[in-house]
Amino acid sequence: MKQKGILIVVSGFAGTGKSTVVKMLAEKYSEQYALSISMTTREPRKYETHGVEYFFSTKEEFERTIAEDGFIEHACYIGNYYGTPRKYVEEQLEAGKDVLLEIEIQGALQVKEKLPDTMLVFVMPPSAEILFNRLKGRGTETDDVIRKRMLRAVEESQGIEQYDYILVNDDLDVCVEGLHQMIQSEKLRASRNIPFIENMRKELVDLKKGEV
């Protein structure tokens, strides 16, 4: 049953730990998953490294890549571009790897429209209050950014029903394993296994002809 990999988009409000979940999953089952790294024009935070969290680029370089159709999705969020370089994703899927993409809702819906087989997962906090306390308590952002994120969370919450699955991040290890199991199950959807089913049917018909 060697299959092409599937593309999994993970989104969620800022502060739900979605980046950590995705990174831990890719590390825990590194033979199965490939982690897509986004390109962005925003400034790196002090703990971020080019080529690890993001590829940091200039506005000019980003817009040239758009013009060359080099992204499977791109979006603008609080004045900065974010995009998913196409080439790496396609190569990994062809090689049978499941590709994890952590992107915002705008991009997620673009991907789903272009590639309807994409699995969309929205990471939820256990409650709205826990999310708000995390956003305020992280202390790395100005009040203005927090305010924008709160507004953004309300906006993004409008789109959750367009995702395939929700995943509550209460305990990190449980959440990572839950996402892994969710992907394993999704890969067993009948619609993703048509060649296997057709082959079984053909073999049954052949055997019946021979035996009866």
Added chain:
Amino acid sequence: MKQKGILIVVSGFAGTGKSTVVKMLAEKYSEQYALSISMTTREPRKYETHGVEYFFSTKEEFERTIAEDGFIEHACYIGNYYGTPRKYVEEQLEAGKDVLLEIEIQGALQVKEKLPDTMLVFVMPPSAEILFNRLKGRGTETDDVIRKRMLRAVEESQGIEQYDYILVNDDLDVCVEGLHQMIQSEKLRASRNIPFIENMRKELVDLKKGEV
């Protein structure tokens, strides 16, 4: 996130071990699952007990229950009736139990049409040849019955794409746990969690109003 239970229909060719899988799952996680017992007019096999594998009934009793709309599905297979009594299933779902139903494809598609939220799982053998050897090797059936089953397997294989998931039964314990994980993931589909999502959205809006 206390939810109504979901209905899981498990089908598969005779000889794939689907009865064993379902029974083991219901025993392993008895607090989560309720096992629906079908009613049938066929003769009990020597190892079968009334109220365990099936409720064995007369043709007259069965037809009276049909007339009273007492089945969520019923079908005729090799000259005998099989049906799922409605009352038990509905009570268990309301109580939050996930209900396991092991039935043939005819019945499965009837249930899906009446109750579109039903999850349909088709148990597959690792290969067609393994299935045929099992059918021939079990030794409890006449050649005529085996021939009918082979024909039936070919017929049923036409409908596999209408199921939601396939589940390959290679190793029994792996298969049981795989089915359990599949059900856990299915319960996290966004479409099954609309009240939770709506509540989260409402709380976010309320918090934003209070904070910003």
